[in-house]
Amino acid sequence: MAAASSEALGAPARGAFVGVVGPSGAGKDSVMSRAQALLRRDVSIVFPQRIVTRSPDAAENNVSMSASDFERIGKGGGFALAWSAHDLSYAVPVKVDSLVAQGMVVVVNVSRSVVPALRQRYARGVVVLIDAPVDLRRARLAQRGREDDLAVTARLKRAVGGFVPADADIVIDNSGPIERSAEALANYLASLTTIQAPAENA
16 A cells, blocks of 8 residues: 555644755764754754664664564555665664654655655655765765775765666765754754745635
8 A cells, every 4th residue: 555645634824844855974864963953942843763673872862663563564555655775674663754744844854765655655755965075985984983894895885776866856065074963953853843834726
């Protein structure tokens, strides 16, 4: 059965799902964390945790889940979006649909591969691309220390078919101070909450 769109769920026009995408090492989680702190007083912007089949990592906003539980919940329709990358499975819990339907701006780090599904599922599906030069991304991945050099190189070479930067609604260059990138993201997210529903019969 096809997933119901947020429009079918009765989402107000100002509710939105924001998928933050970008290549490994671009600093997506760091920028999102700083932006979330800047927006802590705005209860209409939420940053739900995504699900991943990996041990917990304090550096990322994830809920750890076993592969068997992931498969079971996915078959039961428990995910709004799901994808695989780097031998891991990731997902966004289906509960985010109700948040969008309530008029919230929901912000999640997702794969570029799910952008078409994101656009199809949500009446206001927004894509933010966070990027940085490859040399800087390599240095960040090495500093993270999670993978060896071969794995880091594989991450940097990973191509995502069907996505180009032009598909994003906004591109944030995270090669400079992270505070600048976080402020750019926070300002953009705040702008989405100011868009009001159109008047009836307009």
